[in-house]
Amino acid sequence: xxxxxxxxxxxxxxxxxxxxxxxxxxxxxxxxxxxxxxxxxxxxxxxxxxxxxxxxxxxxxxxxxxxxxxxxxxxxxxxxxxxxxxxxxxxxxxxxxxxxxxxxxxxxxxxxxxxxxxxxxxxxxxxxxxxxxxxxxxxxxxxxxxxxxxxxxxxxxxxxxxxxxxxxxxxxxxxxxxxxxxxxxxxxxxxxxxxxxxxxxxxxxxxxxxxxxxxxxxxxxxxxxxxxxxxxxxxxxxxxxxxxxxxxxxxxxxxxxxxxxxxxxxxxxxxxxxxxxxxxxxxxxxxxxxxxxxxxxxxxxxxxxxxxxxxxxxxxxxxxxxxxxxxxxxxxxxxxxxxxxxxxxxxxxxxxxxxxxxxxxxxxxxxxxxxxxxxxxxxxxxxxxxxxxxxxxxxxxxxxxxxxxxxxxxxxxxxxxxxxxxxxxxxxxxxxxxxxxxxxxxxxxxxxxxxxxxxxxxxxxxxxxxxxxxxxxxxxxxxxxxxxxxxxxxxxxxxxxxxxxxxxxxxxxxxxxxxxxxxxxxxxxxxxxxxxxxxxxxxxxxxxxxxxxxxxxxxxxxxxxxxxxxxxxxxxxxxxxxxxxxxxxxxxxxxxxxxxxxxxxxxxxxxxxxxxxxxxxxxxxxxxxxxxxxxxxxxxxxxxxxxxxxxxxxxxxxxxxxxxxxxxxxxxxxxxxxxxxxxxxxxxxxxxxxxxxxxxxxxxxxxxxxxxxxxxxxxxxxxxxxxxxxxxxxxxxxxxxxxxxxxxxxxxxxxxxxxxxxxxxxxxxxxxxxxxxxxxxxxxxxxxxxxxxxxxxxxxxxxxxxxxxxxxxxxxxxxxxxxxxxxxxxxxxxxxxxxxxxxx
Ligand SMILES: Nc1ncnc2c1ncn2[C@@H]1O[C@H](COP(=O)(O)OP(=O)(O)OP(=O)(O)O)[C@@H](O)[C@H]1O
Numbered sequence: 001x002x003x004x005x006x007x008x009x010x011x012x013x014x015x016x017x018x019x020x021x022x023x024x025x026x027x028x029x030x031x032x033x034x035x036x037x038x039x040x041x042x043x044x045x046x047x048x049x050x051x052x053x054x055x056x057x058x059x060x061x062x063x064x065x066x067x068x069x070x071x072x073x074x075x076x077x078x079x080x081x082x083x084x085x086x087x088x089x090x091x092x093x094x095x096x097x098x099x100x101x102x103x104x105x106x107x108x109x110x111x112x113x114x115x116x117x118x119x120x121x122x123x124x125x126x127x128x129x130x131x132x133x134x135x136x137x138x139x140x141x142x143x144x145x146x147x148x149x150x151x152x153x154x155x156x157x158x159x160x161x162x163x164x165x166x167x168x169x170x171x172x173x174x175x176x177x178x179x180x181x182x183x184x185x186x187x188x189x190x191x192x193x194x195x196x197x198x199x200x201x202x203x204x205x206x207x208x209x210x211x212x213x214x215x216x217x218x219x220x221x222x223x224x225x226x227x228x229x230x231x232x233x234x235x236x237x238x239x240x241x242x243x244x245x246x247x248x249x250x251x252x253x254x255x256x257x258x259x260x261x262x263x264x265x266x267x268x269x270x271x272x273x274x275x276x277x278x279x280x281x282x283x284x285x286x287x288x289x290x291x292x293x294x295x296x297x298x299x300x301x302x303x304x305x306x307x308x309x310x311x312x313x314x315x316x317x318x319x320x321x322x323x324x325x326x327x328x329x330x331x332x333x334x335x336x337x338x339x340x341x342x343x344x345x346x347x348x349x350x351x352x353x354x355x356x357x358x359x360x361x362x363x364x365x366x367x368x369x370x371x372x373x374x375x376x377x378x379x380x381x382x383x384x385x386x387x388x389x390x391x392x393x394x395x396x397x398x399x400x401x402x403x404x405x406x407x408x409x410x411x412x413x414x415x416x417x418x419x420x421x422x423x424x425x426x427x428x429x430x431x432x433x434x435x436x437x438x439x440x441x442x443x444x445x446x447x448x449x450x451x452x453x454x455x456x457x458x459x460x461x462x463x464x465x466x467x468x469x470x471x472x473x474x475x476x477x478x479x480x481x482x483x484x485x486x487x488x489x490x491x492x493x494x495x496x497x498x499x500x501x502x503x504x505x506x507x508x509x510x511x512x513x514x515x516x517x518x519x520x521x522x523x524x525x526x527x528x529x530x531x532x533x534x535x536x537x538x539x540x541x542x543x544x545x546x547x548x549x550x551x552x553x554x555x556x557x558x559x560x561x562x563x564x565x566x567x568x569x570x571x572x573x574x575x576x577x578x579x580x581x582x583x584x585x586x587x588x589x590x591x592x593x594x595x596x597x598x599x600x601x602x603x604x605x606x607x608x609x610x611x612x613x614x615x616x617x618x619x620x621x622x623x624x625x626x627x628x629x630x631x632x633x634x635x636x637x638x639x640x641x642x643x644x645x646x647x648x649x650x651x652x653x654x655x656x657x658x659x660x661x662x663x664x665x666x667x668x669x670x671x672x673x674x675x676x677x678x679x680x681x682x683x684x685x686x687x688x689x690x691x692x693x694x695x696x697x698x699x700x701x702x703x704x705x706x707x708x709x710x711x712x713x714x715x716x717x718x719x720x721x722x723x724x725x726x727x728x729x730x731x732x733x734x735x736x737x738x739x740x741x742x743x744x745x746x747x748x749x750x751x752x753x754x755x756x757x758x759x760x761x762x763x764x765x766x767x768x769x770x771x772x773x774x775x776x777x778x779x780x781x782x783x784x785x786x787x788x789x790x791x792x793x794x795x796x797x798x799x800x801x802x803x804x805x806x807x808x809x810x811x812x813x814x815x816x817x818x819x820x821x822x823x824x825x826x827x828x829x830x831x832x833x834x835x836x837x838x839x840x
Pocket of ligand 1: 145221224228
């Protein structure tokens with residue numbers, strides 16, 4: 001199936017006509033068969049089933065189970081004929097007899113149930129296709145004839161459900177006895193359900209029961225291999241149907257537990273590519289082993305554990321998206337590689353519930369977690385020493401690339417050569433095997449001549465149940481290719497098989513390792529819970545320790561849950577389809593409150609994520625464009641291609657936007673950082689400005705003081721000169737304790753002398769003005785030698801500084817309220833840092 005965008009070619013591809021038209025206009029024989037209803041086919045192929053019992057082993061090594069005879073059988077009377085009765089889910093009563101639970105061995109491979117559609121698929125009513133001719137030691141070969149293209153008469157006739165031969169109007173090949181082919185089943189209806197039931201379901205069930213199984217589609221290009229294997233959403237192919245059956249099988253087998261893992265690869269131009277890890281650089285996938293009797297190992301191939309139908313579908317979808325397809329002259333979406341979808345199933349019997357409970361889930365109150373009661377105890381044969389035996393089997397679902405002639409495209413021709421060479425090798429291997437089987441020879445089989453045959457070596461050598469669906473293009477122009485397909489089908493029918501069930505005590509099996517780890521973790525959790533119990537501790541834990549303890553228990557619990565989820569049982573697998581609601585979960589009331597809390601939390605998270613999923617699905621559903629069902633195929637393809645282009649564009653826009661956003665984010669971070677630096681700088685500047693303003697303010701204050709002092713000085717000078725001119729100096733001196741001789745102009749002289757002395761005292765320290773030279777006693781107390789902190793005045797330039805501004809006057813007599821006021825300024829620090837005090 002093509003899932004990547006195909007390179008469109010204008011010619012010579014012709015879009016397929018709708019199937020109903022084709023059926024109506026086809027060759028008479030085919031038309032009558034095509035028109036036949038599925039139930040008519042059922043009637044044509046009487047159903048006869050017998051129960052097949054697969055033995056199990058308790059041996060601690062691989063045990064060879066003798067080759068079984070053909071799957072025999074007569075139809076079971078208990079088998080439901082109505083599809084509704086066989087549906088899974090909703091507690092179908094039909095399930096119990098299908099997988100009887102009383103005996104573990106009986107429940108494994110029960111071909112009584114094989115014909116029952118567990119998938120609930122209502123597309124095919126002929127689920128009763130028998131297995132009369134299906135031998136487990138032979139390859140099962142089915143032929144599917146694709147509906148004819150257009151109005152061309154069909155080249156083939158199918159006179160009964162097992163025979164096909166050229167039709168009478170086949171001008172290329174005459175309907176001779178040599179050209180009459182008989183196979184297990186022949187399918188001409190579009191519906192894949194009957195083909196699946198007949199050709200694949202027995203192999204899926206055998207796989208689930210421990211046998212390797214291979215189902216592959218072989219045929220010319222555009223004959224319908226991908227349609228048969230993968231199908232379409234409306235008509236699912238063998239792979240999706242097989243997946244549903246696998247989960248249905250697990251659900252119907254309560255005595256065992258399973259672990260499923262899958263991988264998806266393609267062989268393109270003789271190189272193996274991992275479709276689940278397409279971008280992984282380096283060595284790629286290599287085939288190792290493959291010697292006589294050895295299994296092949298695909299090293300470097302990614303395997304993903306799947307736990308639900310939804311998860312395995314997702315893996316499938318991802319892988320299909322990475323397949324190489326291209327438009328060829330014959331098929332618009334031709335598979336250019338062989339693709340192999342592999343599922344590995346590990347299974348083992350579930351242990352004795354009571355023992356399992358005791359060892360795994362003790363609770364704080366000493367009781368044990370119930371929930372496993374009622375399970376079967378395995379027979380002693382299965383209890384091998386050192387552990388329980390594990391069955392491992394592989395199911396390979398292979399969509400081969402189609403054989404083709406050289407095409408008009410060089411690259412396609414090159415691919416075609418590789419495809420044809422590997423198919424040729426497959427044919428040679430099959431011929432040699434068939435011949436060896438027929439003649440009892442052991443001729444060399446050239447498995448190693450191609451990657452495909454090398455990979456399939458163990459299966460082709462006999463250790464697998466094989467089913468081949470050969471697809472035929474009914475057109476007259478494809479007769480020779482169809483003939484060679486039918487000859488291949490005839491040859492492969494001759495290959496002898498001898499599939500062995502592999503059941504060993506395998507401690508390396510993933511299921512065993514997980515189970516062991518779960519048990520260890522449960523043990524550790526139980527120990528921690530016991531330690532956490534009240535009275536169990538000798539000391540109280542700190543709050544930090546309690547948090548750590550609780551975190552450790554949460555981690556243990558979630559790891560246990562994670563691992564437990566990987567192991568599938570009939571109870572945990574639900575209905576196999578995540579899209580449908582599961583059955584209500586049983587609450588285990590013996591769980592500790594802590595465990596219940598964890599359960600609750602986990603459930604809430606799950607609900608939340610599912611709600612998100614629903615929302616996004618609804619959004620994408622709404623975004624989907626309306627497309628009428630009648631729209632022709634090529635229109636749909638165009639629309640799909642257009643949509644894919646739009647998606648790619650949007651993705652690149654989103655990517656660009658994300659990158660841009662990341663850049664913008666880092667820019668914003670830098671801007672924020674710089675902004676904070678700028679703010680800090682602004683703060684410093686503001687502080688400095690405030691400081692400068694304060695300085696200015698103080699300076700102004702000092703200036704005002706200076707002006708005031710200047711005024712006072714002048715007033716004083718005037719007063720002194722007046723005083724002297726009035727000759728009052730003597731009077732004053734008389735009352736003074738110091739006798740000063742009055743003399744005209746004495747006060748002015750004294751003042752001038754004081755001024756001189758003041759200037760001179762700068763370096764002398766203490767200066768006392770001579771009492772004789774002035775009527776004013778002036779004392780400059782310069783005893784304070786320590787410097788006071790510099791004032792603004794000190795910082796004022798020398799020329800601005802008025803020498804008189806620093807003199808304090810203290811009126812000795814009543815002269816002066818004014819003088820007294822001046823005295824109040826005495827505390828103003830001087831430029832010299834000395835406190836000058838004048839007393840008069
Ligand atoms: N049984 C069928 N009923 C209806 N349509 C079919 C059927 N088989 C094939 N077709 C259609 O025929 C076309 C070619 O089919 P398909 O791609 O499956 O061929 P193929 O064998 O896988 O080719 P290739 O080898 O080139 O990949 C598809 O469009 C497919 O839908």
